[in-house]
Amino acid sequence: MAVVFKEPAASERELYVVGMGELVVTDSPDAVLSCIGLGSCIAVCAYDSQEKIGGMAHIVLPHNTGLNGVNPAKFADTAVPLLINEMIKKGGIRSRLIVKIAGGAQMTLAPGLRDTFKTGERNIAQVLLVLQRERIKPAAADTGGNIGRTVRMYVKTGHVTVKTAYGTAKEL
Amino acid sequence: MDLKKEIKEIDFADINMAQIFGEGVNNAIEGLSQMAGREVKVVRMDIKQVHVKDIPDLFGGPEALIIAIYLEIFGKANANGHMIVVYKPEVAFGLVDLLLDQPNGTTKELTDMETSTLGEVGNIMGSFFLNYLSDITGQRLKPSPPAVMMDMAGAVLDATLANILAYCDETFVVDTVFGTNDRQVSGTFLIIPDPSLEAG
Numbered sequence: 001m002a003v004v005f006k007e008p009a010a011s012e013r014e015l016y017v018v019g020m021g022e023l024v025v026t027d028s029p030d031a032v033l034s035c036i037g038l039g040s041c042i043a044v045c046a047y048d049s050q051e052k053i054g055g056m057a058h059i060v061l062p063h064n065t066g067l068n069g070v071n072p073a074k075f076a077d078t079a080v081p082l083l084i085n086e087m088i089k090k091g092g093i094r095s096r097l098i099v100k101i102a103g104g105a106q107m108t109l110a111p112g113l114r115d116t117f118k119t120g121e122r123n124i125a126q127v128l129l130v131l132q133r134e135r136i137k138p139a140a141a142d143t144g145g146n147i148g149r150t151v152r153m154y155v156k157t158g159h160v161t162v163k164t165a166y167g168t169a170k171e172l
Numbered sequence: 173m174d175l176k177k178e179i180k181e182i183d184f185a186d187i188n189m190a191q192i193f194g195e196g197v198n199n200a201i202e203g204l205s206q207m208a209g210r211e212v213k214v215v216r217m218d219i220k221q222v223h224v225k226d227i228p229d230l231f232g233g234p235e236a237l238i239i240a241i242y243l244e245i246f247g248k249a250n251a252n253g254h255m256i257v258v259y260k261p262e263v264a265f266g267l268v269d270l271l272l273d274q275p276n277g278t279t280k281e282l283t284d285m286e287t288s289t290l291g292e293v294g295n296i297m298g299s300f301f302l303n304y305l306s307d308i309t310g311q312r313l314k315p316s317p318p319a320v321m322m323d324m325a326g327a328v329l330d331a332t333l334a335n336i337l338a339y340c341d342e343t344f345v346v347d348t349v350f351g352t353n354d355r356q357v358s359g360t361f362l363i364i365p366d367p368s369l370e371a372g
Contacts, residue, residue: 019225020224020225020330020337021225021337036233036234036235036324036326037228037233037234037235037324037325037326037327037329037330038326038327038330039323039324039326039327039328039329039330039331039332039334040330040331040334041330041334060330060334060337061334061335061337074337105327105331106331107321107323107327107328107331107332108242108319108320108321108331119331119334119335120331147323147327148323148324148326148327148328149327150234150235150324165237165323165324165327
């Protein structure tokens with residue numbers, strides 16, 4: 001039977017906000033990794049259930065153009081391999097990693113705008129491509145659409161939840 | 173209004189830019205005044221440079237609901253910048269009431285009518301802002317059609333600011349309080365010039 005997800009008590013969770021272009025990997029059981037208010041950005045979550053290691057990357061853009069520093073966690077093509085490597089460094093095993101992705105919304109469908117709002121779509125495509133290169137198939141995904149999302153990962157259990165502006169948190 | 177007095181926390185090299193944006197926003201409110209058919213005055217203005225990552229915090233955090241009007245700015249060849257006007261939802265509703273001459277508190281949600289009114293606000297403010305900028309920079313600048321969005325601050329802003337993060341980390345923020353004699357609203361303008369616009 002599937003374990004029903006129940007949010008742990010406030011005293012048993014420690015929220016880590018993973019900001020734009022940041023990447024966090026932890027084995028602290030009380031940690032709750034969170035990307036708050038994702039629009040076109042993507043949260044890539046990785047979990048090793050045996051070692052109970054959780055990781056999350058908050059990806060902003062598909063490719064590094066090299067025009068603004070070299071923060072590898074900001075770009076899909078470098079953030080995904082970095083996340084996997086950091087998971088392995090902490091003791092995770094590649095074949096055991098459960099990867100879930102969420103985000104990549106197109107926030108407006110207004111006519112006349114150029115590619116500004118296609119970033120979400122491009123981010124999703126690039127994340128999927130890089131995961132494929134890494135031979136990892138995402139276990140779950142909640143991407144696209146035109147609403148923002150908040151993503152949380154509970155490191156103790158590996159549960160990932162997605163909440164939208166008008167909705168309640170749902171398990172991914 | 174003496175903008176020089178208002179300018180704090182900015183690099184000396186940027187004073188000119190901040191001043192220009194401040195005047196542009198003044199001009200945009202003047203446009204709103206004409207749209208409303210009554211005097212709308214700038215009560216307070218605060219210009220600062222903010223790290224893109226910190227912008228959602230200006231509106232109560234990345235999960236807070238906001239309403240944003242987004243315009244792209246077109247110059248000579250490519251887009252030369254972006255302009256985003258952000259309101260808290262209740263403030264945007266108040267602005268709609270002001271413009272439609274309804275008692276304050278009438279508007280409670282964003283339907284087609286309100287979206288279109290706010291889009292028009294974007295059109296007017298964008299054009300007036302860009303007219304001023306065109307005069308100063310000598311470039312022909314025109315706005316894209318407006319996009320009106322209501323969602324979590326983080327989501328709206330990362331969708332609009334993601335491309336900007338590819339080449340810079342900071343943006344100009346012009347906080348304004350404006351209104352008629354009896355009603356005031358506060359809005360925040362985010363102005364993000366491409367390097368090509370700054371060269372002008």
